[in-house]
Amino acid sequence: MTVSRLEQALGHTFQNRDLLQLALTHRSFTSPHNERLEFLGDAILNAVIARCLFERFPLLPEGDLSRLRASLVRQDSLHQLAVDLSLGECLRLGEGEQKSGGQQRPSILADALEALFGALWLDAGFDLAGQVIVHVYAGVLKRLTSGQGIKDAKTRLQEYLQGIRLALPQYSLAGAEGEAHAQQFRVVCVIESLQIRTEGRGGSRRAAEQMAAERALESLESAHDHSRLQRS
Structure with missing residues (x-):
């Protein structure tokens, strides 16, 4: 994936190309790197998500809003969003990190996404950066419900299949790559009744299972939308 395709996915073309390059530079590659932008991005991300939740759930108390926000900005959530953007393909990593699978490491991807949000703020201002963040989070925000927080993908997939009286999905390990301290796992999710x-x-079997479940949910949603179009 090229940097221009990343910009297309974000819906923003950087005016300051140096900022974009800095956001994609890991400390293993060179200095300066993206850690200062990560600090900035963390701040704007929390502010934007807080406002989204404040507006969406006007009756929800502060404690529940805080828990919802925490679930949205934690490393697992950021990692999944970064994977969806193919962000790892654009990162600038040192040779050691590249060989050990750094482009797929959850912590590196989550930090780089925050750095990207920080770069957006400096490049285009708070309002536009906020719009991009909401765009990136659109799918997650669509599924968000108050009271329970965000259910993980495996739970949502299981509940959906139980609701239509189908057998639960089967997960199997398809392989593992990289050094022992930085392995990347591949997991397959199969729903036989729906083909x-x-x-x-x-970076863990659990994380790989969650991604596979998320993609299964996307397939189900796509099939549902296609069926609805055919009936209309």
């Missing part, structure tokens, strides 16, 4: 087979990757 759905998806694959997920992650």
